[in-house]
Amino acid sequence: MTEQTETVPPAHDVARDIVLEARGVSKHFRVRHNGGDLLARRQRAVHAVDDVSLQLRRGTVTALVGESGSGKSTVARLLAQLYPLTGGEIHLAGKAVKAGSGRSFRRYVRQVQLIFQDPFASLNPVHTVRYHLARSLKIHGRAGSGEAELEAGLTALLERVQLTPPQRFLDKFPHELSGGQRQRVAIARALGADPQVLLADEPVSMLDVSIRLGVLNLLKDLKDRLHLAILYITHDIASARYFADTTLVMYAGRIVEGGDSETVTQHPAHPYTQLLIASAPDPDRAVAPEEQQESGSGEPPSLIAPPAGCRFHPRCPRAMERCRTELPPRFDLDDGQWAACWLYADTTVTTEATGTKEATDK
Template identity: 70%
Template sequence: MTLPDTSSPPAPPNTEVVLEADGLTKHFAVRRSGRQAMTRAPRVVHAVDDVSLTLRRGRVTALVGESGSGKSTVARLLAQLYPRTGGDIRLHGESVTVRGGRRFRAYNRRVQMIFQDPFASLNPVHTVRYHLTRALRIHGHGGRGAEQLQAALVELLGRVQLTPAERYLDKFPHELSGGQRQRVAIARALAADPEALLADEPVSMLDVSIRLGVLNLLRDLKERLRLAILYITHDIASARYFADDTLVMYAGRMVEGGDSETVTQRPAHPYTQLLIASAPDPDRILGSAFSLDAEETDNGEPPSLINPPAGCRFHPRCPHAMDVCRTELPPRFTVLSDRQQQDPDGDHWAACWLFAPEGAAR
């Protein structure tokens, strides 16, 4: 296995599109039994509806939302672990649908997933050496001789800063800390030499003290290997720190997107404002600039995805809801800043009728 030189300076930014989703949709059938199965119409859970996103080489895109919003389902759809109900997935512009076998393995060489719980994603009866060796051999990067394989293993662990490698190769997952296990999981993903990483809440199961180290590792890998990374999280503060772009998801739909600094510092959609207002912040004083006050942040629960509300799915909780919000699904509207008044083609958008241009239906 020949790995890129991680001691060289970071590669320059590149906007090449690696992986994209267009109108991605996933509905799960609700199982019925007995008499209900014969007398009632089938129902589905609208887990993901009409999600579009783009992952670019050398950039991190954060997908933010509360539990149950559909973030992990999006990652599994992009990894082709779930068959999609609708929409398209394109790798370097080419539509891809795989159902296992060689095509699935070829796709996974280029698109790898890092799971939330590193203890659950590693087999507890096998050593680090086994996990990494198997990944290298499956993807054809292990070399033919024992010396080549050993060199590849040492280099993989060096990439994720587990050195000396001999200290970790023959350990079992339970003998490692949570952060070390997640680094092994990252090394296993890198064994395929991928172009895109789908990181499903990769630090949420880790101690606070070691989360930053893992995020810094992913950032370093992004810069040196020019990876396209999807970073799924419920922590919008970490999205600002780690991601170049941030997308906000609510009840299966995208509600806001743009560069991370803009989305986290000047949130447009009322749901994004709610997320930020709910995050602990010792520097925030009572009565901050956000439009949601203390009473407005306590306004109900997410809707049922079996019977989602008509119109905007956030309208039952939104303090700014209008009549149109209850009946019409809002498209993406460009959010104009003072600097964009003459140039409305900015990349900050919100799916909210509050930002509809003058003359649109209200």
């Protein structure tokens, strides 16, 4: 068993850099309940994710930010193929991925690994660290041909996530580790597949504040050394600025803004992003007076019967009449930033389905 290879980034090619891509992905969950009209029950569904498109590139971190219930974790589970798609496509290395099981699913998860939010819940409490890591290496064919190679592989994984000396941790049970150590074991288990993509679903939200930065720095180091594509899911937009290259903002099942993390977090365009920023003050953020908006109020909408038009309009302090009836497309702004908001209807529209652009004058 050889240590995980540190890859060298190829010459820059935007198309080749895209490892995993979601194209118009949707996920609706049927609502089950007793009583009422049978036809109505069949038609009721939770619109957890609607028409979400994103690209994960080698050697970069993409943050997916939003409040609880916005659909972020559902997106991660769709990309991990834990849920079947209601609509849209997932492409791995430029090829459409078909839902499957058995060998096809195993081939997919060798490339795409999910790190769960709660490391204690994701590790079997009756098994040791050795068991968890050895099982990962064996399932993905990286255990080698003998005990010596397996031990070398286990040691390499623990060293990779900075749990040293490895012999101190191999025979411990999850309850004997701290929260940060458990999450590092979960990351090591994901690395056992030698993946190209890590889907990190709020990987530090269950950890003590004092050790969150260490885990984020570990992921950043892995991204640089192994040239991984990382999807970082979080409700903390401030950490997205620190950790991610690109930030996407999600609200009620839809992505409403995206762009370079520094631009999105320092100069938010969508009223919802402005609300998120206002709820997490940053003393280093320079917000011009004209960018300061009245905070939105109210609760997120029901995803069983989402509002027409822009889903944020019931809470938006700048909502217009067309926001209540027309779903805003994506409007391109400066420096690669974009926002799905009618406030920018005089700019250039990017049609996400085709990638074409057309000028508007509204």
